[in-house]
Amino acid sequence: MKKMMTAAVSLVAGLTLVACGTGDKDAAIAPLDKIKEKGTLVVATSPDYAPFEFQTLVDGKNKVVGADILMAEKIAEKLGVKLEVSSMSFDNVLNSVQNGKADIAIAGLSVSEDRMKVFDFSDAYYHVQDVLLVKKDGASSYTSTDSLAGKKVAVQKGTTQEVYAKENLKDASIISLTQMGEAINELKSGQVDAVLLDSPVALGYASQNKDLAVADIKFPETDANTKAIVMPKDSGSLKEEIDKIVKELVETGEYENYLKEVANYTAVE
Ligand code: ARG
Numbered sequence: 001m002k003k004m005m006t007a008a009v010s011l012v013a014g015l016t017l018v019a020c021g022t023g024d025k026d027a028a029i030a031p032l033d034k035i036k037e038k039g040t041l042v043v044a045t046s047p048d049y050a051p052f053e054f055q056t057l058v059d060g061k062n063k064v065v066g067a068d069i070l071m072a073e074k075i076a077e078k079l080g081v082k083l084e085v086s087s088m089s090f091d092n093v094l095n096s097v098q099n100g101k102a103d104i105a106i107a108g109l110s111v112s113e114d115r116m117k118v119f120d121f122s123d124a125y126y127h128v129q130d131v132l133l134v135k136k137d138g139a140s141s142y143t144s145t146d147s148l149a150g151k152k153v154a155v156q157k158g159t160t161q162e163v164y165a166k167e168n169l170k171d172a173s174i175i176s177l178t179q180m181g182e183a184i185n186e187l188k189s190g191q192v193d194a195v196l197l198d199s200p201v202a203l204g205y206a207s208q209n210k211d212l213a214v215a216d217i218k219f220p221e222t223d224a225n226t227k228a229i230v231m232p233k234d235s236g237s238l239k240e241e242i243d244k245i246v247k248e249l250v251e252t253g254e255y256e257n258y259l260k261e262v263a264n265y266t267a268v269e
């Protein structure tokens with residue numbers, strides 16, 4: 001009987017050690033090695049943000065396209081793995097990198113101090129400004145952020161614009177919405193007075209909606225105007241490899257070409 005008990009204890013101990021070992025082993029795998037082992041790069045994005053990532057109809061089917069998606073394809077190609085684009089609402093994009101469901105996030109993401117505490121960022125691949133999208137017939141009344149007193153300003157939940165608006169537009173009512181398209185619809189229907197968002201996206205909506213315009217208000221330039229790719233903290237060789245690819249795309253003008261290429265697509269909700 002004693003021998004059987006000893007064997008059982010050894011077996012449990014052995015299994016426990018293996019389990020711990022497996023767990024530690026998985027946690028110890030460098031992000032780049034994990035991606036190469038899987039053979040797939042999972043990229044989290046929120047396809048409601050043309051020209052960076054948005055949905056369009058290709059042969060009657062919804063497809064996620066955009067300059068960021070073309071960049072993701074290039075990164076996967078250079079790493080020698082398949083690309084899996086994981087679409088979700090923007091306020092879930094960073095969580096999916098943090099919980100390991102996605103390897104990286106490319107979603108028109110801006111650099112911010114808060115985010116840098118939790119994630120690694122690639123080198124910058126683009127620069128934008130924060131702008132205010134309003135109804136064209138009232139655009140001239142918006143001359144500074146003081147003009148927003150008493151107004152309803154929509155922002156996308158989880159964005160740097162949401163943080164900026166809540167901290168700086170104290171006299172406005174800040175309405176946080178999950179989908180960018182929802183914010184635009186609320187603006188068009190008069191439910192909100194303005195939408196705060198990235199400049200290229202606002203210009204796209206203004207060009208497709210003759211009743212909308214970008215207000216002539218200058219918002220402060222901060223790190224949040226620099227776009228970069230989000231990776232887990234201390235990504236090491238993954239960051240090194242992605243930075244090399246981003247540097248090439250920026251220096252050759254290839255990312256700018258991606259923006260021109262996707263300008264021909266029409267975004268669908
Ligand atoms: N640049 C802003 C940020 O990083 C907004 C990004 C929204 N992106 C999107 N795919 N909806 O918070």
